[in-house]
Amino acid sequence: MRKLLLIASVTLWSAASMAQAPAAPTQRANTRFEQLGPMLPTPNTFRTASGAPGKDYFQNRADYDIKATLDDTKQRITGSEIITYHNNSGDALPYLWIQLDQNTFRADADSRTSQTSTISEQGASFQQINANATLIAKDYGHKITAVRDQAGKALKHTINQTMMRVDLPQPVGPGKSVTFSIDWNFNIVDVRSTGARGGYEYFPKDGNYIYEIAQWFPRLCSYNDVTGWQNKQFLGQGEFTLIFGNYKLALTVPNDHIVGATGELQNATQVLTPTQIKRWNEAKGKGDKPGENPTVIVTQAEAEAAEKGKPTGTKTWVFKADNVRDFSFASSRKFIWDALNPNVEGKRVWAMSLYPKEGNPLWGQYSTRLVAHTLRSYSRRTIAYPYPVAYSVHGPVGGMEYPMISFNGARPEADGTYSVGTKNGLIGVIIHEVGHNFFPMIVNSDERQWSWMDEGLNSFLDGLAGLEWDADYPARGITPQGIVPYMRLDSNLQVPIMSSSDNIPRGTFGPNAYSKPATALNILRETIMGRELFDYAFKEYARRWAFKSPEPADFFRTMEDASGVDLDFFWKGWFYGVQPVDQTLVKVDWFQAGSQNPEITKAQAKAAAQKRANTISKQRDAASKDQTVVAQDTTMKDFYNTYDPYAVTAEDKKRYQDYLATLTPEERQLAEAGTNFYTLSLKNKGGIPMPVIVRMEFEDGTDSVARFPAEIWRFNDVAINKVIATSKKVKQWTLDPFYEIADINTEDNSFPPVAQPTRFQLFKQQQRGGGAAPNPMQQQRQQSPAKQGTGRN
Template sequence: MKRLLFSTFLLTTISAAHAQYNPHEAFDPNFYTSNGNEYRSASGLPGPKYWQNKADYKVVASFDTSSMLLKGNVEIDYKNNSGDSLKYLWLELDQNNDKENERGRLMQNPTAKVDEKKGFQLASVQVLVDGKWEKVDYILNDTRMQIKLKHKFAGNSSIKIAIDYSYTLLENGGGDRSGYLDTKNGRIYEFSYWYPRMAVYDDLIGWNTLPFVGGGEMYMDYGNIDYTLTVPSNLMLVGSGELVNEKEVFTSTILGKLNQARNSENTVVIRSKEDLNKSFTQTKNGTTTWHLKMENTRDVAWAMSKAYIWDAAKIDLPENKTALAQSVYPGESIAGDSGWTNATQYLKGSVEIFSKHWFPFPYSVATNVGGPVGGMEFPALAFDHWKASGKDLWMLVSHEIGHSWYPMIVGSNERKNAWMDEGFNTFVDIYAQDEYKNGRFAPKRDGEYAAKGGNPADEIIPVIADRKNGAFIITAPDATDYKDVHPLAYFKTAFGLVLLREVILGQERFDYAFSNYTHDWAFKHPAPEDFFRSMENGAGEDLSWFWRGWFYKNWQVDQAVTKVVQTKKDGRYGADITIENKEKLPLPVPVEIKDKSGKVKTFQLPVEIWQRGGTWTFHVDTDAALSQVILDPKHQLPDIDRSNNEWNG
């Protein structure tokens, strides 16, 4: 019995080694599990009856710097476009992530003493019924709140909700996406997820109620947000959107410099380090109320400090439109030519590049905030670490503002599909880095495996190998070990898109399809299949084999030259070349051949050569006897064994 088991095992192992590549698995036509419908087209477009709900917010808040307490009232005008009658509503209360009995923290220490002062404190939750505000029953669970309605909320109608709330700003709060930092000239305060927000109700799963445990980020509906913030008058404040009462807030000197910046390609210093002790608001003592608005947005965030240096410049957008790039940061962030005095130009350049290639920036202001949060994105605003400098500052600014496109404009579900925002954004960063100032900071390197002088195609190999039987790109972020999130969601996704653009589709076809996807799903909610279908239809290519092997699996690549037979007939030279796909992922095959006369030819074999098996023989015509065959001569593919890529005659 033992001998039989050993023999069976040996035969199975040998068989597996010679049959690792399975064309029927790689090119299985049954990739999509459902057909298109009236909500989401089979072509990747939003369907003729596509719908999404809308949430408009009016927030009135104040902040006490002595108690660190933010108090607010939010009125939500929620439009139910689904056609469904809803018995209850779900809201997100992400500041509750700081509570010890929140799900993510329970996983770490279920015996920790609960500090009831952490997270949102709700004083009142009401719904407007027949013109009168009525209190409603609700349940709090983790970072979510369910409002139980007394009457069904009919489809294609609106409901108004009002919530009085407060919470204490922690030094590193809100899932490390808010907080404060003491600097020499004053404290910096950063606020995110600072008001209760509607959860998304969509046509895919209904209510999206995944709790915020820190890995998966946000998924929100679009709407208009009107917010006022009353804070001490000596604190400079910036927030997502446009400051609509700037003439009532700022002194004439500040307004003059701000208007100068709106018309300047060069950075204009509005509030210098020497100005920090000078008054910049019309109200020198007490409090000032800042009134901001942002339309067609998923969210807003804001920050303030008396330590802020403030500079700005004009952004040039398509169709002769303009916007304002502005940065605020403490004096400690100035580090010669490599410090934050460059941040506004980095912001300006990034927004201009992304607008030119993918979708015009739709807002009037883009903002960098230098502070304690190391790098976090919000619509048209980013929290970037105050210590960043040089190339790191460029990469940070460019990446975080790039999120204004993915997922703030193209509103994918970050809580389930981190790769659709982090990976797409990392991908567009690569080309922005090549383009900015003629590649001043290029090439972009991403991933823990990057080595000086290395190649991204080679660096991705250990990413795939380390996770061969583990997490995949498509794995939800909260189900992915933290050490795997960056290699997969950022690096592998971005490199996969580079493969599509540079090898599989070519730049013209890829750019057309990817730009169409961005425009078609701007301010909407695409799912992974919408992206896959959109790229296939826009480029005219069945890419299911690539989605399966790269996104749903961690299949590897090993292309090899196995045989070269020289031919000569009627004085004409040639060769029959046999190649093999020794691993599971099929890819097109870039080839370079050289004959003994010194002539070099390059071409690319299409991926279809692997549809019927793992070997392929093709003929080449040459002017002399063949001297060399090289597969993937530019090292564009993540080939795990380059020793078998070359034949020399």
């Protein structure tokens, strides 16, 4: 009963002068913290409930032996391939599905005819008009000239847009293989006109081409336990779902071309000069020391000389790659070539770059070292890079990835200067595209269906790698503030991350597939799980699914299984929904456990009475108080003129001591401590439940941060109260003080509210000037012409 007596006898002091205690929000049932349950596929022997591959998991393979010729005069590729398909499933397959990605450039392709477009009096997109005109002007797409079995007999085949079905004389049974061949050719598209992921760029000043060739050979579709054949048409946005295999390519090109490709060069002595081989050998073992320069195998002077010459014949470059899901190459006489050979997790790997003079000085300074840095960074967080080489190639493609080779943009100005945006763009695109070697080239997700599983995960890792490269690198793709503008959009303009790649509106594809999942992972790492738990679970996901094909449920389940953190509420909010994060600090009520010490209570009462009595009339009458009757006639004074009702008497002190005697030591400490109790009234206006992070700034100038997990919202996901006890008085409260939960409106995160000024602009009529402003490097050169460099080198 003593505890009840104490509670009943405390005096509650509120910041609002005896305010009533805030009412607890009505309990509101919600399902945000229920398990995903039926939203995920039922675990089975192929994919387990833990997120790991099951005992019956399988994946089919395809091995390719390709011979191809690049026609530099007609911009055309002619090739033939022998494919050996290995059926590791438990099903007999009567036919095989082949991807013909070049058919997306045909005039009648669904990827083109299904696009909406308009031309108005105000104008139209030149790029779109030019792309349409370019594709109509030439016959594009795969031309299949033969499909034969191993004995050379023609196989029946049917082409449906970007897919071709090959009918087998008899089904290929479980555990069996079938070998067949395809002959084909196609005209290469102009990347600048079409925006394609691969093709050519023409340089009119020197009359030469750079070829970055991708999605170029007929290749097998994936057959798996989830979709059967993944033969969803290629509409241009959902990328590629592929299977692993071993590749050999014999590529014939003009004899003055330099070629880089997926895999290792097999005939270096036949295609490289003795000088180039000597430089190659000099590069071995280089790249472990900070600041170590790449070895230049083909110099800029040699590349410029090749630009002016003419080929005298052809050379055939032979490349071999094992256990890769795709194959790509780049070829040009314009290429400068440099290389490092760093140690990555105990293994030497070639980090190399191919680029024209137009890429310098940026590319020579940064590209290859960024390749080496990316391989190290990603290997620490996932698995050790398993392949022997990684290329970064500069040409027309702004950014695209393939096993061991990536195509990257970011080109300086013609005078060799560049903006900080171009520099950061180069750093970002190379890390991102080289990073794709891990997702999806090794952790082989279904890109046709789930763009976020490679783009989102890779964007998260490239942000971390960028910050490891330079602490000031603007990793906006993973910062919570960066995704706020997208999450502020009306829900009708968004789709969930868990949307099929081709169904994501083009205008929001970037934030949906890249930034939002990347930011979500960063929030998981920094705020929900903590770095240690997150890093372990993420690495376990990469380890489990390296050289296998995970689905979203495998990722979700593994992250929970390896960390012991229930994240279903998070997947629901961030990946399955479109609601934003918007927490509001409605108000804060301040309470103290009232002391029964008369020395304190009567002093407080007296101060309060004096404050109430100090009216404006009282203040104005003070000047004439000596003129009152009592002041002038002291006989009018009696006992009450000197009586102090707030004076502490002996009886007051006795009652207090009697009271203290009834308390336990713990109760007595609480009664005498003067602890401040604050009740925070919070609302979740956005929808996604997130941790509550609140900063307290105290009157003595110090501060403290309190953190409460997202489960604080599990009984009511709209409004809650939370009591915080402090020994110091708080003068300012701030929600999400470090901007870590992507709150879309931080103006209601402070109590008392902090006034935010509304800005206005003073306008002055200015003369319109023509042309773009020079970048800072150009401005510096203009100011100090004596220090001007020689441009590209």
